[in-house]
Amino acid sequence: MAFTPFFQRPKGVLLSISILRMLIDEPMHGYQLMKQIEEDTNKAWVPSHSLLYNTLGTLEEQGFITSEKDFKGEVERTVYSITDEGKTHLNEQISQLAQVFSRMMQAASEHPIPRMPRIFLEYLEPEERRQFLIQIKNRLEVALKEVKKDIAAIESK
16 A cells, blocks of 8 residues: 555544554544544544544555444444554554654754744734744743653663
């Protein structure tokens, strides 16, 4: 299966990767997957039902997941599990995505504020520009703390 370029279908690619990654841990039904994505992104991204279930259908057609009906009382749910082919596909997708992120990080090191926000900064009033830059600074500081924690965890192993 060929890699779908991230910028061609970012939500679909991220959703496929997210689903496959979550299913490595345990089989889940659609509602669990949606809630987990919502929680993992701090409610910043909640895929629509149609996108979620279309993606699940596509992943199943491609042989990356399987589904099984699960009955709890009168409630019927479809539980999804990852296949060996799905695990291989996930590893390939993550590798490709890591390359994209690596190029993005290189660009970020050369231009710390992404180009698009910089383009619009000139149209902001000075105080708005200052507030926007403070927000970026604060987010970068939070991200830096997380990165330092991750590095420390890796080095302690």
